[in-house]
Every structure is written in C-alpha cells, then in structure tokens.
Amino acid sequence: MHQVGEVPVLDLGGVLLVSIQVELLDDTVLALQQDLTERVAETGARGVIIDISSVDIVDSFLARALRDIAAATEVLAARTVLVGMRPAVAITLVELGLTLPGMTTALSVERGLELLDTRLDENYPTRQG
Amino acid sequence: MTTTAASRVVQVSSEMDIVRVRQAAREAAVEAGFSLVEQTKLVTAASELARNTLVHGGGGQVSTELTVQQGRTVIRMVFTDSGPGIADVDQALADGFSTRGGMGLGLGGAKRLVDHFAIETGPDRGTVVTISSAARRGRRR
Numbered sequence A: 001m002h003q004v005g006e007v008p009v010l011d012l013g014g015v016l017l018v019s020i021q022v023e024l025l026d027d028t029v030l031a032l033q034q035d036l037t038e039r040v041a042e043t044g045a046r047g048v049i050i051d052i053s054s055v056d057i058v059d060s061f062l063a064r065a066l067r068d069i070a071a072a073t074e075v076l077a078a079r080t081v082l083v084g085m086r087p088a089v090a091i092t093l094v095e096l097g098l099t100l101p102g103m104t105t106a107l108s109v110e111r112g113l114e115l116l117d118t119r120l121d122e123n124y125p126t127r128q129g
Numbered sequence B: 001m002t003t004t005a006a007s008r009v010v011q012v013s014s015e016m017d018i019v020r021v022r023q024a025a026r027e028a029a030v031e032a033g034f035s036l037v038e039q040t041k042l043v044t045a046a047s048e049l050a051r052n053t054l055v056h057g058g059g060g061q062v063s064t065e066l067t068v069q070q071g072r073t074v075i076r077m078v079f080t081d082s083g084p085g086i087a088d089v090d091q092a093l094a095d096g097f098s099t100r101g102g103m104g105l106g107l108g109g110a111k112r113l114v115d116h117f118a119i120e121t122g123p124d125r126g127t128v129v130t131i132s133s134a135a136r137r138g139r140r141r
Helices: A026-043 A060-075 A087-096 A109-115 B015-031 B036-055 B089-093 B106-113
Strands: A002-004 A007-011 A015-019 A047-051 A079-083 A104-106 B002-012 B060-069 B072-081 B116-121 B127-134
Touching: A007 A026, A015 A026, A015 A109, A026 A060, A026 B015, A047 A060, A047 A109, A060 A079, A060 A087, A060 B036, A079 A109, A087 B036, A087 B106, A104 A109, B002 B015, B002 B036, B015 B036, B015 B060, B015 B072, B036 B060, B036 B072, B036 B106, B036 B127, B089 B106, B089 B116, B106 B116, B106 B127
Parallel strands: A015 A047, A047 A079, A079 A104
Antiparallel strands: A002 A007, A007 A015, B002 B060, B060 B072, B072 B127, B116 B127
16 A cells, blocks of 8 residues: 555555545645656556545645646546545535536545446445544 | 633644644534534635635634624634735635635635635735634524
C-alpha cells in the first residue's frame, strides 16, 4: 500500500482507490493531487476512485483539488470517479455554487468500480468504520 | 433576552488551525441542535472564512459564540485579521473572483451558507467577517 500523508492509495490492478478517512489539511490535499497524478502515469491505471464517504465537508479548496485531479487523470487517459458523497455535503456544495461539472460520481465504491468495469477485490472492506 | 451560553476563540496561524476552526463550528452546531445539513453548511462556511483569515489576512483569530435569543440558539462566528484588507468588497463577494488557488467562491459561497453575513474591511484596515446561523424550528435531529 502507498500512502500520502495519512491517505492510503490502493492499487486494485488498473484502478487506484483512494479512501479519505482523515481530516484533510490543505497541504495533504495538494500532495494527494500531485501524487495521484504521478501514480496514474507510473502504473498506467485506467481509473481512479476517490471515496469521500468519511468526509464531512467539501469546501471550495477541496472541490477544486478534486476537479483538478479528475482533469489531470483524464489527460493521462484515466477516469476519476468520486464516490460516497454524503447528502449533506452535496446539498452544501450546490448552495456554495459548486456542482463539480464534468466529474463522474457514484454512490459507492462498488458502483464506481462498475463504472470503471472492474470487480471489487474481496480483500477490500466494503463497509468501513 | 440574549444569553451568552459559551464562547471559544481559536488563533489562526497555520493550516491546522483551519481544522480547529471547523471543529469549533461543528461542536457549536451540534450543541445548538443543528440538523446535519445545517451543521455541514456552517462548518463549510467556517472553513472558507478561516482559510481567508490565514491566507489573505496573514492569520488572525476566530471566535465562536452560542447565544440564546428568544428561545432559539444562535451561533455567531467572528473572523478577525489585521491583514491588508479588501479594497473592493463587492468584487470579492462575486463568484469567480479569486486572487489565489481557490475557485473564487470562498467569500460569496460562505455568505450563501449562513443566515447573516457582515464584513468590515478596507485597504490597510484588516478584515472582520461576522456570520450567524440558527437552527430551524422543529427540525432538530
């Protein structure tokens, strides 16, 4: 397993899975953005799944970083899927004026993997915390 | 009648302090009986404004206060810095205006997420942003 700050990045074979479980500092967000983009290039991953089900707020800084990750991976021929956004976060983002245009989203990691045409490894705990 | 129930001050001088401001907002919102959506809005607004205090204001402080007004619990947060101030507030509040890496939604976005929003600023005067929100009646959960 690979780690950016306290954010683990799992390689599921062609798909990188990032599960954000900690309160993010702005620096960690930027490090994640850079690291993920580099890892997509290194591994030739065709997809990135960012699981934000444990994230209780997405402000404009994090939203921009997520959008930039998606844009950069797309240039590298990989698709980024944002999964698990909490309903309260979605409502707040819309009111904030952010609708994340162009980002692919899914309700869960499983659905995200389906979008990327990948089956979930049995070793990955599907329900956490 | 207004009763001050609690007040807390967070000094903002590093990124970690933005997290502390979010925590202060979250704790106050839970204590005030905010719904999950109301909590999320307040914490998101606090995060945007605390980042402004740090990045544009060069640091400062954030006070969080719970008051009871006519039976309703109101959270008031005041973000104070002694930075360069904002020359054109209308422009700063407009969506899409950003002088740094954000999406230009920080100030205007925060304003939309709270019940009341006030800003006092000017060139070389620093900036004081005051926000307040109350829980909606009958939606406590």
